[in-house]
Amino acid sequence: MQEFASPFDYGAVADGIGDDTAAIQSAINFVHGRGGGTVTLTCGATYRVTGTLIIGTAVSLNLNGATILMDASNIPIIEASKDALTQGWVIQGPGTLEYATQQSVAQTGAVGIKLSKGGVNSFNFVISGPITIDKANTGIGSPPESGCFVFDGVIDNVVAYRCSNWGTNIDCDASTGGGTNMNLRNLWALQASGSELPESKGHRIRAMVGLRASNLIGDHLQKEWLYLESCSGEIGHLHFESCDASASTGQLNLMTMAACPSLRIGEIYGYENNISITGDAECYVIRPDGTLFDLHTIRLLKTSLSDTSSGAIYTVNPTAGTHVRNEVFVQTDVAGNPLGANLADFGIRKKILRWNGQDRMRVTQGGAVEVFTTAAPTSEAWTVGDKAWNTAPSIGQPIGWVCVTAGTPGTWGSFGNVS
Numbered sequence: 361m362q363e364f365a366s367p368f369d370y371g372a373v374a375d376g377i378g379d380d381t382a383a384i385q386s387a388i389n390f391v392h393g394r395g396g397g398t399v400t401l402t403c404g405a406t407y408r409v410t411g412t413l414i415i416g417t418a419v420s421l422n423l424n425g426a427t428i429l430m431d432a433s434n435i436p437i438i439e440a441s442k443d444a445l446t447q448g449w450v451i452q453g454p455g456t457l458e459y460a461t462q463q464s465v466a467q468t469g470a471v472g473i474k475l476s477k478g479g480v481n482s483f484n485f486v487i488s489g490p491i492t493i494d495k496a497n498t499g500i501g502s503p504p505e506s507g508c509f510v511f512d513g514v515i516d517n518v519v520a521y522r523c524s525n526w527g528t529n530i531d532c533d534a535s536t537g538g539g540t541n542m543n544l545r546n547l548w549a550l551q552a553s554g555s556e557l558p559e560s561k562g563h564r565i566r567a568m569v570g571l572r573a574s575n576l577i578g579d580h581l582q583k584e585w586l587y588l589e590s591c592s593g594e595i596g597h598l599h600f601e602s603c604d605a606s607a608s609t610g611q612l613n614l615m616t617m618a619a620c621p622s623l624r625i626g627e628i629y630g631y632e633n634n635i636s637i638t639g640d641a642e643c644y645v646i647r648p649d650g651t652l653f654d655l656h657t658i659r660l661l662k663t664s665l666s667d668t669s670s671g672a673i674y675t676v677n678p679t680a681g682t683h684v685r686n687e688v689f690v691q692t693d694v695a696g697n698p699l700g701a702n703l704a705d706f707g708i709r710k711k712i713l714r715w716n717g718q719d720r721m722r723v724t725q726g727g728a729v730e731v732f733t734t735a736a737p738t739s740e741a742w743t744v745g746d747k748a749w750n751t752a753p754s755i756g757q758p759i760g761w762v763c764v765t766a767g768t769p770g771t772w773g774s775f776g777n778v779s
Contacts, residue, residue, distance in 0.1 A: 362396060362397045362398065363390065363391045363394040363395075363396070363397030363398075364391070364397055364398050364399075364400065365387040365388075365390050365391050365397065365398075365399050365400075366387060366399070366400060366401075366402070367380060367383040367384045367386075367387045367399070367401065367407065368383075368402070369387060370382070370383040370384075370386035370387055370390075371383045372384065372407065374401075374402055374405035374406060374407050374426070375405075375406065375408075376406035376407075376408050376427075376429060377408060378408060379408060379409070379410055379431075380407040380408055380409055381409040381410050381411045381413070384399070384401075384407060384409065384413055384428075385411075385413055385414065387399045388413065388414070388415055388416075388419055388421070391418075391419055392415075392416045392417065392418070392419050392442060395418060396417065396418025396419060396420075396448070397418070397419070397420070398420040398421075398422055399419070399420070399421050399422065400422040400424050401421075401422065401423055401424050401425075401426035401428075401455070402424065402426055403424050403425035403426060404425055404426065405426045405427070406426070406427045406428075406429055407426060407427070407428050407429065408429045408431050408460075409428060409429065409430055409431065409432075409437070410430075410431050410432045411432065411435070412435050412436045412437065412438070412439050412474075413428070413437065413438045413439070414439050414440075414441060414442050415438060415439070415440050415442060415446075415449050415451075416440070416441075416442025416443045416446050416449065417442070417443045417445070417446055417447050417448055417449065418447075418448045418449065419442075419449050419450075420449070420450035420451075420452060421438070421449075421450070421451050421452065422452045423451070423452060423453050423454065423455025423456075423491065424452075424454075424455065425454050425455060426455050426456075427455065427456040427457075427458055428455070428456070428457050428458070429458050429459075429460055430457070430458065430459045430460060431460045433459070433461065433463060433467055433470060434463065434467040434468075434469040434470050434497075435469050435470065436469065436470070436471045436472070436473070436474035437457045437459075437471075437472050437473065437493075437496075438451065438457065438472070438473050438474070439473075439474040439477060440473075440474070440475055440476060440480075440482045440485065441474075441476060441477040441480045441482070443480070444479065444480060444481065445480075445481050445483075446476070446480055446481065446482045446483075446485075447481075447482070447483050447484045447485070448484050448485065449482075449485045449486075450485065450486045450487075450488070451473065451486075451487045451488070451491070452486075452488055453488060453489040453490045453491040453517070454489065454490045454491065455491055455492075456491070456492045456493075456494060457472045457473065457491065457492070457493045457494070457496075458492075458493075458494040458495060459494065459495040459496055461495070462495045462522065462524065462557075463495060463496050463497045463523075463524055464497070464524055465497065465524040465525050465557075465559040467497050467524075468497055468498070468525070469497070470496050470497040470498070471496060471497065471498045471499075471500070471501040471529075472493030472496040472498070472499045472500060472520070472523075473487060473493065473499070473500045473501075474501055474502070474503070475500065475501065475502040475510050475513070475530065476502050476503075476508045476509065476510050477503065477505055477508060478503070478505030478506050478507050478508050479505075479506070479507040479508070480507070480508060480509075481509045481510075481511075482502075482509070482510050482511075482513070483509075483510070483511045483512045483513065484512050484513070485512075485513045485514070486513070486514045486515075486516075487500070487513075487514070487515045487516065487518060488514070488516050488517065489516060489517030489518050489519075489546075490517050490518075490519070491517070491518045491519070492518075492519045492521055493518065493519070493520050493521065493523070494521045494522055495521075495522050495523075496520070496523050496524075497523060497524050497525045498520070498523055498525050498526045498527070498528075498529045499518065499519075499520025499521075499523050499526070499527045499528060499549070500515060500518060500520065500527075500528050500529075500530070500547075501526070501528070501529040501530065501531070502529075502530045502531060502532060502539070503531060504531045504532070504566070508532070509532070509539065510530065510532055510539045510542070511539050511540040511541050511542070512540070512541045512542075513541075513542050513543070514542075514543045514545075515542070515543070515544050515545070515547065516543075516544075516545040516546055517545070517546045518546075518547055518548070519548040519550055520547070520548060520549050520550065521548075521550050521551075521552075522550075522551060522552055522557065523549065523557075523560065524557045524559060524560065525559060525560070525561060526549070526561045526562070526563065526564050527547065527548065527549025527550070527561070527562055527563055527578070528544070528547055528549065528562075528563040528564065528565070528576075529563075529564045530542070530564070530565045530566070530568065531564065531566045531567075532565075532566055532567040532568055539567060539568045539569070540568070540569045540570050541569070541570040541572075542565075542568055542570070542571055542572070542573075543572045543573070544565075544571070544572070544573040544574075544576065545573070545574050545575060546574070546575045546577075547563060547573075547575070547576050547577065548577045548578075548579065549561065549562040549563060549577070549578045549579070549581060550577075550578075550579045550580065551579065551580035551581060551582070552580070553580055553602070556580050556581075556582050556604070557582065558582050558583075559582065559583055560580075560581050560582045560583060561581060561582075561583045561584045561585070561587075562576070562578035562581055562584060562585040562586050562600070563576045563578070563585075563586055563587075564584075564586075564587040564588075565587070565588055565589075565591055566587075566588075566589045566590060566591070567589065567590045567591070568590075568591045568592075568593070569591070569592050569593070570592065570593055571588075571591050571592065571593030571594070571595070572593055572594055573593070573594070573595040573596065574595065574596035574597055575596070575597050575599065576595065576597075576598050576599070577598075577599045577600070577601075578599070578600045578601070578603060579600075579601050579602055579603070580601075580602050580603060580604070581600070581603040581604075581605075582603070582604055582605065582606075583605065584613065584614060584615075584616070585598075585600045585603060585605075585614045585615050586598060586600075586614070586615040586616070587613075587615075587616045587618075588616065588617045588618070588620055588623065589616075589618040589619055589620070590618070590619050590620065590621075591617075591620050591623060592620060592621050592622045592623060593622075593623065593624075594623075594624045594625070594626075595623075595624070595625045595626065596625075596626045596627070597626055597627050597629065598615075598625065598627065598628045598629065599629045599630075599631075600614075600628075600629070600630045600631075600633060601630070601631045601632060601633070602631070602632050602633065603630075603633045603634070604633075604634045604636075605633070605634070605635050605636070605643065606635070606636040606637065606638075607637050607638075607639075607641035607643065608637070608638045608639040608641055608669075609639050609640055609641050610640075610641060610642075611641070611642050611643075611644065612637065612641060612642070612643040612644070613643075613644045613647040614635075614643070614644070614645050614646070614647075615628070615645065615646045615647065616647045616649065617646075617647070617648045617649065617651045617653055618647075618649040618650060618651065619649065619650045619651065620650075620651040620652070620653070621651075621652060622652050623651055623652065623653050623654070624654040624655075624656075625653075625654070625655045625656070626656050626657065627656065627657040627658075627659065628646070628655065628657070628658045628659070628660075629659050629661075630659070630660040630661065630663060631661050631662060632661075632662045632663075632664075632694075633660070633663055633664070634663075634664040634666075635663070635664065635665050635666070635673055636664075636665075636666040636667075637666070637667055637668075637669040637671060637673060638668050638669050639669055639670070640669060640670050640671060641669045641671055642669070642671030642672060642673075642674070643667075643671070643672075643673045643674065644674050644676075644677040645660070645673070645674065645675050645676070646658075646675065646676045646677075647676075647677055647678075647679075648676070648678045648679070648682045648684055649678075649679045649682060650679060650680075650681040650682055651678075651682050651683075651684075652682075652683050653678075653682065653683065653684045653685070654685045655684065655685065655686050656686070656687050656688065657686075657687065657688040657689075658675075658686060658688065658689045658690070658691075659688075659690045659691075660675075660690070660691040660692075660699075661690070661691075661692050661696075662692060662693070662694050662695075662696065663691060663692065663693060663694070663699065664693070664694050665693075665699075672702065673702060674702050674703065675689075675691070675701040675702050675703060676701065676703050676712065677703075678711040678712060679711075680711070682711050683711065683712075683713050684711065684712045684713060684714075684715075685713050685714040686712075686714060686715050686716060686717075687714070687716070687717050688716065688717065689701055689715065689716040701715070701716075703715070718732075719732060720732055726745070728743070728745040728746055728747065729742070729743075729746045729747070730746070730747045730748075730749060731746075731747070731748050731749070732748075732749050732751050733748050733749070733750070733751060734750060734751055734752045735748075735761075736748055736761040736769075736772035736774075737761075737769045737770075737772065738769050739768070739769055740768065740769060741766075741767070741768045741769075741770075742763045742766065742767070742768070742769055742770045742772075743763060743766045743770075744763055744764060744765065744766050744770075745762065745763065746762070746763040746770075747760055747761070747762050747763075748760055748761045748762075748772070753778045754778060755778055755779065756777070756778065756779075757777075757778050758774035758775060758776055758777060758778075759775060759776030759777070759778065760774070760775055760776060761773065761774050761775070762775055
């Protein structure tokens with residue numbers, strides 16, 4: 361039988377002044393000890409806490425329109441870690457989890473909802489909003505601690521507001537645990553317009569197999585928008601708006617997909633974003649790194665690009681071992697005029713297989729490679745039988761070129777002749 365409890369049963373005052381930590385934890389402990397149940401807060405009340413609330417198996421915390429105000433620094437507000445196998449737990453909105461003071465980028469322990477900890481498997485859980493997490497270092501996170509394992513979870517309709525670091529940071533280090541089968545929907549990383557925190561970032565997910573996500577959103581961010589590493593799965597929609605990214609040195613990656621064995625993204629949508637680099641900086645808007653990457657649609661509208669650096673702003677800059685496929689690409693400047701893509705190493709056809717619906721490379725039967733270009737390759741390694749088709753033929757020019765001696769770039773001979 362499911363149990364129900366209220367923090368008022370254990371002495372809560374819920375006036376935003378008294379310390380309600382023990383009362384809420386006692387209510388949680390009661391339903392947990394009875395095999396599961398629901399702790400319901402009072403709508404409109406503010407519960408001041410000074411320690412992390414630890415929830416466990418089969419515990420449902422119903423915020424019910426209340427605010428939990430954390431009056432301590434560098435610790436989580438809620439942590440799912442009461443059992444070695446913490447499962448079937450729920451955090452239900454509407455409600456707010458707020459730090460009394462702004463947590464800095466150095467206060468990495470200040471995670472609004474910490475999904476697990478070292479030595480704990482956290483799974484079959486649901487976080488369902490609307491929930492706002494305010495003034496944290498990170499809104500929702502899972503640490504790369506030994507034995508920390510997060511899987512089979514659903515997180516929906518959460519706003520990470522004024523977080524100094526990441527909105528979402530699920531770091532499932534494969535060497536110390538990893539993660540599987542997460543469903544993320546409608547997650548916001550939002551900064552206050554005019555008072556954006558300088559290191560604010562969007563969403564970071566690491567070592568997650570079976571990732572399913574839709575509507576990961578960043579608004580007024582100042583640094584990275586998205587970081588995915590060693591993930592496989594699908595993301596339906598990414599939305600980034602009014603973000604200001606700048607660098608004066610080094611490499612600024614706005615969206616990184618690193619070592620992802622198979623990743624499909626339906627759409628990346630950007631609107632009124634500002635990108636500025638100076639000095640010797642470079643910026644990669646999309647940085648696929650060792651990834652098999654199927655990206656159907658990119659729309660970057662009313663984008664402001666300012667580049668006075670010795671580097672460049674690249675739309676896509678894939679590394680070796682990366683294969684990118686794209687069907688639709690649209691980019692406009694702030695006035696709505698079309699802007700072309702700046703693809704780093706566009707001539708290296710082996711990285712971007714298809715762009716804006718046009719094939720740039722394909723592999724034929726037997727493993728030979730066919731690329732589409734205007735001249736015989738002058739870089740990369742090629743094998744005998746590889747072909748380069750001439751995309752700008754004219755009278756007297758060859759239809760294409762074929763590799764007759766393997767090498768880098770090998771020896772190429774022309775074939776066919778336009779007459």
